[in-house]
Amino acid sequence: MFNHILLQTPVPRDLPLDLPLPKEVLIVLLVFSFLLHILFVNLMVGGSILTLWSQIKGLKDKDYDTLAHEIAETITVNKSLAVVLGVAPLLSINALYTVYFYSANALTGIFWISVIPLVTVAFLLTYAHKYSWKVLENNKSLHISIMGLSVAIFLFIPLIFLVNINLMLFPEKWNTIEGFAHALTLPNVFPRYFHFLLASLGTTGLFIFWYFGRKSYDFESHFTTLTRYEIRKKAYSLTFGASAAQFIIGPVVLLTLPTKGFSWHLIFTIGTGVIFALPAMYWIWKGITGKAEDIANNFWKVALTLGLTITFMGSGRHIYRATALAPHQKLVEAKTIAYEKEVKKATEEMKNAPAEKPASDSPGETIFQAKCSACHAMDVKVVGPPIKEMVSIYKNDAKGLHDWILKPGKKRPDYPQMPALGLSEQEINDVANYILEQK
Amino acid sequence: MDFPIFHLDFMGDRLLIAIIAVLHVLINHGLAVGFIPLVTWIEYLGFKKGGKNAIVNNEWDQLAHRLMTVAFIITTTIGAMTGVGIWFASSLVNPASIGSLIRVFYGAWFVEWTVFVTEVVLILLYYLSWKRSLVSIEAKAKHIKLGAALSIFSWITMSIIVSILGFMMDTGSWVENKTFIAGFTNPIYIPQLAFRTPLAALMAGAIGLFLTKLFTKNGSSFQQDSSKKIALWMLLMLPFTLAGALAYYFKIPELMIGNLPVAVGTMDFQSWYDLLVKFIIGALTTVLLIAGTVYFKPKLKIPTIVYILPVIGMLGFAGIFERIREFIRKPYVIGNYMYSNTLRKEDYPLFKRDGVLAHATYSPVKEVTEDNKLLAGEQVFMLSCSRCHTTHGINSVVDKFENMYSLKAGEKLNGDLMKNYIKHIENARYFMPPFPGNEAELDALVEYIKHLQEDGTPIDNPVTSMR
Numbered sequence: 001m002f003n004h005i006l007l008q009t010p011v012p013r014d015l016p017l018d019l020p021l022p023k024e025v026l027i028v029l030l031v032f033s034f035l036l037h038i039l040f041v042n043l044m045v046g047g048s049i050l051t052l053w054s055q056i057k058g059l060k061d062k063d064y065d066t067l068a069h070e071i072a073e074t075i076t077v078n079k080s081l082a083v084v085l086g087v088a089p090l091l092s093i094n095a096l097y098t099v100y101f102y103s104a105n106a107l108t109g110i111f112w113i114s115v116i117p118l119v120t121v122a123f124l125l126t127y128a129h130k131y132s133w134k135v136l137e138n139n140k141s142l143h144i145s146i147m148g149l150s151v152a153i154f155l156f157i158p159l160i161f162l163v164n165i166n167l168m169l170f171p172e173k174w175n176t177i178e179g180f181a182h183a184l185t186l187p188n189v190f191p192r193y194f195h196f197l198l199a200s201l202g203t204t205g206l207f208i209f210w211y212f213g214r215k216s217y218d219f220e221s222h223f224t225t226l227t228r229y230e231i232r233k234k235a236y237s238l239t240f241g242a243s244a245a246q247f248i249i250g251p252v253v254l255l256t257l258p259t260k261g262f263s264w265h266l267i268f269t270i271g272t273g274v275i276f277a278l279p280a281m282y283w284i285w286k287g288i289t290g291k292a293e294d295i296a297n298n299f300w301k302v303a304l305t306l307g308l309t310i311t312f313m314g315s316g317r318h319i320y321r322a323t324a325l326a327p328h329q330k331l332v333e334a335k336t337i338a339y340e341k342e343v344k345k346a347t348e349e350m351k352n353a354p355a356e357k358p359a360s361d362s363p364g365e366t367i368f369q370a371k372c373s374a375c376h377a378m379d380v381k382v383v384g385p386p387i388k389e390m391v392s393i394y395k396n397d398a399k400g401l402h403d404w405i406l407k408p409g410k411k412r413p414d415y416p417q418m419p420a421l422g423l424s425e426q427e428i429n430d431v432a433n434y435i436l437e438q439k
Numbered sequence: 440m441d442f443p444i445f446h447l448d449f450m451g452d453r454l455l456i457a458i459i460a461v462l463h464v465l466i467n468h469g470l471a472v473g474f475i476p477l478v479t480w481i482e483y484l485g486f487k488k489g490g491k492n493a494i495v496n497n498e499w500d501q502l503a504h505r506l507m508t509v510a511f512i513i514t515t516t517i518g519a520m521t522g523v524g525i526w527f528a529s530s531l532v533n534p535a536s537i538g539s540l541i542r543v544f545y546g547a548w549f550v551e552w553t554v555f556v557t558e559v560v561l562i563l564l565y566y567l568s569w570k571r572s573l574v575s576i577e578a579k580a581k582h583i584k585l586g587a588a589l590s591i592f593s594w595i596t597m598s599i600i601v602s603i604l605g606f607m608m609d610t611g612s613w614v615e616n617k618t619f620i621a622g623f624t625n626p627i628y629i630p631q632l633a634f635r636t637p638l639a640a641l642m643a644g645a646i647g648l649f650l651t652k653l654f655t656k657n658g659s660s661f662q663q664d665s666s667k668k669i670a671l672w673m674l675l676m677l678p679f680t681l682a683g684a685l686a687y688y689f690k691i692p693e694l695m696i697g698n699l700p701v702a703v704g705t706m707d708f709q710s711w712y713d714l715l716v717k718f719i720i721g722a723l724t725t726v727l728l729i730a731g732t733v734y735f736k737p738k739l740k741i742p743t744i745v746y747i748l749p750v751i752g753m754l755g756f757a758g759i760f761e762r763i764r765e766f767i768r769k770p771y772v773i774g775n776y777m778y779s780n781t782l783r784k785e786d787y788p789l790f791k792r793d794g795v796l797a798h799a800t801y802s803p804v805k806e807v808t809e810d811n812k813l814l815a816g817e818q819v820f821m822l823s824c825s826r827c828h829t830t831h832g833i834n835s836v837v838d839k840f841e842n843m844y845s846l847k848a849g850e851k852l853n854g855d856l857m858k859n860y861i862k863h864i865e866n867a868r869y870f871m872p873p874f875p876g877n878e879a880e881l882d883a884l885v886e887y888i889k890h891l892q893e894d895g896t897p898i899d900n901p902v903t904s905m906r
Contacts, residue, residue, distance in 0.1 A: 012441035012800040015538050016783075020545030029549075076515075077563055083519050084559040087552045090526060094541045102442050102534035109445040109531050116459070116524035123516040174443065175801070339798070346789035374863035382856050383843050383867075414845050419868060 009172040009328070012099050013336040019095060026096050027318065033088035035314045039203065040082035045154045046204025047075045048126065052147045059140060063226040070222065072130050072147075074211065079123060099332060100325065103174055104167035111160050111180040118153050125150035155197075159184070162192050169261070169321060171328050188256040195249050198242045199310075205239030206303060208232075213296055229292045236295065240284045243277060243306075250274070261324030266316055273312030280305040364434025367427050375418070378438070384418055387438050394436065401432045440782065443801050444821050445531040449832035452532040452825070459528050461761050463521035465642075465754055468635065470510045471518065471593045473643030475562075477672060478507045479586030484668065486579055494579050498661045504569050505654045506647060511566040515559075532826065535781040536772040551599040558596055561589040594636070601631045627687075634683030637676045642757060644673035645726060645749035648733065652746045663737040670734035673726060673749075681723060684760075718759065722752030770865065770872040778872035780826050787875060794877040795822050807879040816887025819880045827871075830891050837892050852892050857885045 019026060051071045058065025093101050105112045129146045136143035163183045167173070170186065177183050212219065212231045219228050254270065283298035283305075290297075368376075375383035376390075394401040405428050408418035423431070447455060485499025529537035541548065565585045572582035648669045655662040726749045732739060772779045782790070789798070796802050796815060799822055807815040820828075820836070828836040840852055843860075858881055865873040874881060 010800050014441075015535065015542060017539055017542040020542055077567070080515050080519065080559050080563060083523065084552075084556050086523070087555065088549065090523075091541060091545060091548050091552065094526075094530070094538060095545050098534075098538045098542075099441060102530050102538065105527075105530045106443040106445040106534065113455070113524075113527055113531060116520050116527055120516055120520040123520070124512075127512055127516065342793075343786055343789045346792045347785065349792065350788040370863060371866045374860040374867035383845075383860070416843055416845065421866070422869070 008175065010174050011171075011328070011331045011335050012103070013339050014099055014332050016336065016340055023096070026092055027322075030089055030092035030096060031314055031318050033085070033092060035311060037082065037085040037089050038199075038314075039310075040078050040085055041158075042200040042203040043078040043207055044075055044082045045158070045197070046200035046202075047071050047078060047207075048147065048151050048154050049201070050204060050208070051075065052144070052151050055140075055144055055147060061225070063223050066222050067226065067231065069133055070212075071208070072126070072133075074207075075126050076130060079126065083119075097168060097325075100168040100171070101164070103171070104164045107167060107174060107177050108160070108163055108180040108183055112164065115157060115160055119157060122150045122153035122157075125153075158196055159189070159193055162189055162196070166192065169324050170258075171325075187258070188253065191249060191253040191256050195246065195253050198245050198249060202239045202242035202246070202306075205235045205237075205242065206306065208235040209239070209296075209299065210303075213299075229295060232295055233288055236284050236288050240281065240288065243281060243284075246277075247274075257320065258324070261320040263319065263323045266319045266323065269312055269316040269319055273309045273316065276305045276308040276312065280309070362430075362434060363427075364430040364432075364437075367423070367431045368434055371421055371423065372431065384415060385412070387435055390435050391438055398432060398436060401435065402428055405432060440535070440795075440798060440822065441800050442534045444825065446821065446825050446829075447832075448829045451827070451829050451833040453827060454833060456525070456528045456532055457762065459521050459524040461758050462517065463525060464761050465757060466513060466518040466521065467597065468639035468757060469642035469646050469754065471514050472597045472636075473639030473641070474506070474510050474646065475586065475593055476590040476640070477643050477647050477669070478503050478510065479583060479590055480672070481506065481665070481668070482586060483583050486583060494573060494576055498655075499665065500573070502651060502654060502661075502665055506650055507566055507569070509650060511562065515562070519559075533772055533779075533781050535783075536777050539773060539777065547599055547602065551596060554592055554595050554599070558589065558592040561585065561592060565589050597635065597639070598632055601635060602628050630683075630686045630689075634680070634687040637679035637683050638757060638760075641673060641676040641680050641726065642753045644669055644676060644730070645753040648673065648730070649746040649750050652743050658740070666733050667737050670730040673730040674734060677723060677727060677730075684719070719756055722749075722756040725749055725752045770870055780823050780872050780875070782823075782872070782875055787873070790875040791877065794880050795819065795875050796880060807883045812883045812886050813890055815880065816883035816885070816890070819876055819884040820887055823872075823875050823884070836888055840888065841892070852889050854885045854889060857888065858882070861885070 021029075051068045054064045054071060055068035058068050125146050129143065129150065132143060132146070160180070163180060163186075166186055166189055167177065167183050173186070183189075209232050211217070212228060212235070250270075280302045283302050287295045287298060287302075377386055379386045379388045390401070394404075405421070405423065408420060410417040446452060481499060482495075482503035485496045485503060486494075488496035488499055490496070526537065565582070568582065568585075572578045648666060651662070651665050651669060655665060729741070729745065729749050732741065770778050771784075772781065775784065777783050782795075786798075794806070796807070796818055797805050799805075799818065802815075802818040802822075804811045804815045804818060820830075824836055828834050828839065831837060837852075840857060841850075844852070844856065846852070860867060861874050861881060861884065864871050874884075876884070
């Protein structure tokens with residue numbers, strides 16, 4: 001019988017509080033704030049990978065060490081923005097998908113919470129790395145290992161998030177999933193992961209292209225042999241290569257998604273995104289293969305079209321989720337309404353039930369049953385001494401009994417302390433009288 | 440009820456949240472809200488003291504910069520991540536309560552977020568443009584204004600969060616009309632704010648004084664001058680902190696005050712409550728003495744170790760207040776609306792009628808039978824006790840019963856007594872919510888706890904095993 005229940009799709013109830021804003025507004029906020037967040041996450045992850053790569057290359061060629069240092073400077077800023085920009089999508093997904101998000105969190109609990117210490121450590125490592133460039137000049141292997149460790153953490157964290165976001169989509173698995181490692185094996189986690197990594201590299205390529213191309217950037221004072229053009233060409237090539245690979249990984253992501261979330265709307269949205277990427281690829285290619293002075297000619301057009309691609313992909317991601325969860329959300333809604341009705345009914349029934357007869361006619365005994373009987377009985381020790389013992393202590397001292405109940409204390413070494421119970425003056429007198437009547 | 444249950448059976452779920460939250464508050468108050476105005480002030484003093492030919496006085500400016508380096512590194516790593524960590528931990532431990540709070544406070548949190556983004560951008564600008572600000576008088580003046588703006592934004596961030604904290608303790612009229620404004624203007628808001636503002640400044644002063652001692656040359660006149668200024672800052676904040684603490688204390692609703700003694704530690708140490716008051720007075724007196732000495736007798740040689748005392752005192756003081764705040768709202772997580780077992784008060788009649796298991800989405804058993812008693816008991820424990828108790832870890836339910844009945848080693852628990860106790864649990868100890876289930880579930884719970892006492896190992900099943 002247990003198995004029977006375990007194999008069913010759980011249908012929890014939603015919180016019985018209205019959404020804070022109309023649903024559509026929340027969705028728009030969710031999609032856009034998420035894109036903003038993920039942009040800086042991409043730059044943080046991509047930037048740290050490139051720093052590591054460049055610094056290793058820098059062991060042979062000093063200019064690459066300088067390049068690594070320059071990129072490292074940007075990680076500190078991008079990572080702070082990545083975190084703070086993550087709050088808005090977190091809030092919105094909490095409000096919109098309360099049941100789904102929290103269930104996925106709970107099912108991968110230890111890993112979910114370990115995001116906090118892991119990211120903290122990775123951040124501290126990036127600072128340690130950035131500020132120890134001079135100090136560790138002669139101990140490059142240690143210096144590079146610091147970055148290596150931080151890159152390793154940055155590469156692991158996205159998996160935790162992806163597993164959660166993925167698990168949200170499958171209420172039918174919630175009863176049988178056993179933790180993070182198990183959830184990793186759901187189809188689609190790894191394709192999405194590589195999709196994300198490629199996006200990080202592609203975005204960072206564009207960022208570097210822009211960063212080292214700025215007029216205000218005093219290139220020559222930093223580099224001796226590397227030229228602006230070389231760096232920009234490399235950055236563009238990275239974006240090109242990563243985006244080209246997306247044309248393979250992208251379809252894999254789509255095909256490994258369970259079909260329950262497919263719709264023409266989804267295909268159309270993703271397709272539009274792909275179409276915008278095509279001219280961008282063409283312009284980048286022209287930049288890489290064209291004359292050195294023309295490399296930046298189409299940069300803003302590239303950034304804009306790829307930006308549109310990402311926006312469409314992000315919306316597609318939401319459309320898939322909405323379609324995949326719609327049937328389950330209906331069940332949840334129906335269950336919530338039915339449940340609230342039952343709550344009302346049970347509350348009414350309780351109100352209308354003939355007032356429960358007090359435990360006794362004597363108010364003192366009633367209070368004793370409610371407030372004292374958890375710890376005291378007539379003639380055996382429970383938590384505190386039996387009534388018999390109280391009577392023997394206080395039979396000629398009603399005031400003493402009153403004072404004890406008002407402000408109990410600690411007397412017997414082998415008993416715990418009796419807590420104050422917050423009774424009114426009248427109640428104390430009633431219960432004290434009741435005790436003293438027991439002979 | 441509606442979420443798979445996450446449970447840390449050794450450390451306890453409360454401790455997880457407490458550690459993250461206390462760390463966050465200490466960093467937020469001590470190194471951001473109170474600290475940035477202090478740094479900006481020192482920077483400003485350096486600016487004023489810059490002679491005819493200099494933009495700033497270098498010693499002062501460098502001190503401000505170094506202090507800011509510490510604040511920058513810690514707030515943008517541990518500070519930021521513990522802030523997010525509170526959400527993550529709450530979503531695991533109390534999903535229903537954090538979810539409800541977000542539904543009510545989404546607007547406030549969204550505004551908070553925009554303020555927070557501004558704050559992060561400003562802190563990046565302020566810290567990373569420090570060197571560039573040294574090129575001209577205008578640039579420096581602008582930089583100082585940036586510091587002032589950052590100070591204001593960090594204070595606004597705190598003031599919004601405080602409202603939400605206040606709401607969790609006292610829901611005011613929200614329970615009746617469930618509007619955003621009602622929640623936001625709950626009665627405990629102003630006292631909390633009045634308390635936290637000078638508290639943050641005082642904590643920052645204590646940390647700043649200690650760091651200044653480390654960052655400046657011992658015995659130098661600059662060390663004396665700069666320490667004197669920070670001591671003055673502390674002395675000015677002290678009376679406000681004391682007044683704020685009192686205002687806060689008197690506003691805490693009556694029943695919560697009743698909980699205060701237990702909040703401080705475990706019940707065995709109720710009498711420690713007096714000690715707490717002494718500790719607070721002690722911390723403030725230490726601050727008074729040391730800041731006073733530094734201010735009035737700047738030449739006196741004080742060993743560095745002594746400077747740590749106000750820091751520890753202030754952090755301890757703030758930490759204890761947080762701990763109490765976390766505890767005094769019991770038995771509720773959201774005052775009068777949701778108990779700390781995350782069950783809504785208004786749902787209790789239904790639970791009493793049908794039992795909790797019948798409505799627990801993830802419980803593999805919906806009704807107690809002779810065969811499934813232990814499994815059912817474990818589920819009941821998870822639903823009604825596990826947010827605060829573990830089986831054998833910190834605040835273990837078995838230990839609690841054994842100690843309460845003063846059992847000697849080897850003595851067995853008595854099921855009937857336990858049943859009677861749990862039935863009246865909210866009367867016996869009003870920081871615990873009433874038992875939600877029906878008679879059969881009570882029976883199963885007691886069987887389970889007795890089983891725990893004998894067996895020592897919790898039973899393992901896929902729904903509640905640790906993930």
